[in-house]
Amino acid sequence: MFQASAALFFYAISPVHAGAGTALGVIDNPIQRERHTDFPIIAGSGIKGAIRHHFWAEAADDKPKNCKTMVERIFGPDSQNGEGFAGAISFGDAQLVAFPVRSIKGGFVYATCPLALARLKRLLTITGQSADWVIPDNSLLKDKALCASKKPLLNTTLALETFTYHAETDDDNGNVAKLAKWLAQAVFGKDKGDYFHDKLTNELVVLSDEDLSYFVRNATVVEPHVRINDETGTADDGGLFYTENLPPETLLATALFASKERTNNDQRAQAQAYKAEDVMRFVLEGDGHQHQGLLNSKVIQLGGDATTGRGLVQVSALFTEHAAKEHS
Template identity: 50%
Template sequence: MFQQHAALFLYAVSPVHMGAGQAIGVIDNPIQRERHTGHPCFAGSGIKGALRHNFEAIGGDPKLIAPLFGPESNSGELHAGAISFGDAQLVALPVRSLKGGYVYATCPQALARAQRLLTLSGAAASWPALTVEPGHCLLANPTLLSGDKLHLEAFEYTAKVSQQLPALSADLAARALPADPAYAFFADKLKTDLVVLSDTDFGYFAEHAMLVEPHVRIDADTGTAAEGGLFYTENLPPESLLIAPLMASQTRTSRKKDEKEGWENDAKEVLIKLTNLITAKPLLQLGGDATTGRGLVLAKVVEG
């Protein structure tokens, strides 16, 4: 049973490929998606594995890896780790805009799910319930408009300036991004350029606004493209924002009491250790294609 709960925001600063492992469409290497919404997601096991792999790189004590994440399968020990991550769900997605370069698109469903997760984590958010019809949108920044219309990609939406949205977007930006001058531009843009679409319209972008890259496998002998070597890889675009549950329990061990090494901690201490590490070095690498700069995300823990 987990005694401590928090929320983990993940903000992509590069394309991220968390592979689904199977393909049934034209994309050879698709990303992970939720079955019921079709939104991109990050499996909790992938987040935990990536953090375990990079634990020493972000300043973690290697002696804490087994207590926090669980022992290696061939270590001879058998006990659960003290840290658990849930699946990360989509909060906002960058969508190309006629004005302002891009906006952070979201929808009532995505905001409600993020608000629910924050509440369950003890960091309740007082966000208003929003309703948007298909073909319409709510925004806080009227400079994004052409008349009363907002143009995203090839689509036109009838826009309404919301008086409730600025407080919501400011609160979201403060929670999701580190309070550091290096990230001030993006925090300010998230405050001003958050756009709420209908669940249906947002679902379209969540499916079709991904970054799809062609790759060619080169024949080592000829130096040209190998036959059948063309394949397509899908990535979540940079500036995407997700949120995941983070849970902690007291550390466990399979050793007898008189053989323990003094690293036993209660759940609160476990969460503090991990939060301090992520706060000091928030840049993590998730998913595949790390050698091509993919998978860089900013992580921020929000506690109650």
């Protein structure tokens, strides 16, 4: 049973390729998607592996034995290790919160929908966070868009890709503006004047579930690649393939859970065992020595194609310490 939890946000700085491993369509290397919604996700197993590597790599040159011991205490041992015990940290799948869609005015907007917002609010509830914004009614959004402000609008029209929507700057209670402000603070902090903080605050757009579904299926980044022959230096015949990426400025969220450390005295070299809050604080804030933590490091790498600059994401978290009853 987990005793501490946090909501993690991943904001894509570069294209992100979390590969599905199989291809059913014309794209050779598609991204991971949910079966029932086709929304893009990043599997929790991939997130945990990438963050485990992040902690290992940042201190591997400084006392590697101690580093390995600490990483294994928190994340669990390698599968080849004979000393089996479960890790004290768990990551859920990262689900879509907002997706960048091309706009005639302003370049792009952050598009979301009631389904994505309902999932985010459920995640916040599970992790002990609160949010005072209201989820719009999907049935009222057919051919319509709710916008946090007038910035992305042409009069009363919002033009996205080749589609136009009748736009309202907000509902009667200002819920979209309140949502956009809350989200910008959660993802980028409370400093006004930062370009992306202000853009998310002013250019968040709520579309219907059906309209956002279209954009996340048809407006990702698809790149052609060729295989080069080592001898001739030219493209190999039949070496053309296509790779799909989440576009930069995509926002996803996931749940992070922690339990008390599960190692015994010998495995942790007689050190004091971590409580769940200690585990959470280590992952988010580091230990003040080798490990800087997710929040201090700000940017980590998720997914594949790291050598071509893919997968850079900025991390932020909402964390409230709380205890839970343990179950055997």
